[in-house]
Amino acid sequence: MKVIKPSVEIIDSFDGLDVIRKLELCGRVCYKSEDKITDDSAYKFIQNIINRGHESVLEHFSFSVKFICDRGISHEIVRHRIASYSQESTRYCNYSKGQFNGEITVIEPCFLVPGTEGYDMWYRACLVAEQTYFKMLDWGCKPEEARAVLPNSLKTELVMTANIREWRHFLKLRTSPAAHPQMREVAGLLLKELKVKIPVVFDDIGGVVEWFDG
DSSP: OEEEOOEEEEOSOOOHHHHHHHHHHHHHHHHTOGGGOOTTHHHHHHHHHHHTTOGGGGGGOEEEEEEEEEHHHHHHHTTOOSSEEEEOOTTTOOTTSGGGTTSOEEEOOTTSOTTSHHHHHHHHHHHHHHHHHHHHHHHTOOHHHHGGGOOTTBEEEEEEEEEHHHHHHHHHHHTSTTSOHHHHHHHHHHHHHHHHHSTTTTTTOOOOOGGGOO
16 A cells, blocks of 8 residues: 555646736726737736636636545545546556555545554454455456445545636635644645745635645
């Protein structure tokens, strides 16, 4: 059994400045103020439309993110409806095969510390689930049947595509202190990267939890 940490990857290549310039161009059609576009006008324009709540303009650009997280967190991610998803399938993936090195992979919970009793209980439970899964396959169960014993901690890969307005909604909810710790973990990783990659658009969203700041 392999234990890994979650990760996120923006799988599209784009220049953040080009993104906000496109958004400005689209948004200025509303006011017929295209003549006010300058080399640096996009920053203030996008900041103003966000402040005014005119976020429909932000729907003019979409991008895709690959999350590597556990199955429990993936169930929360796919609840966001204005998005498209592709996810690793436990129906068709047979973790006893060579491409998976004959083992399951689980996501290490951010709220458990290695070496503690709690962590050890979690680790042993995942091991038992792995062993039972393989025994069920050997007994004759299909992967879609044996998956019934796999834990929520099972690693999954999930691609989510959404426009910027929906990403903002996603990140506001999922970096909130009220969100599940592991949901905050992956959302915080993404928010931290987006604040660097695209100017202005995500600057007003906080909630990046403390273990991402160091």
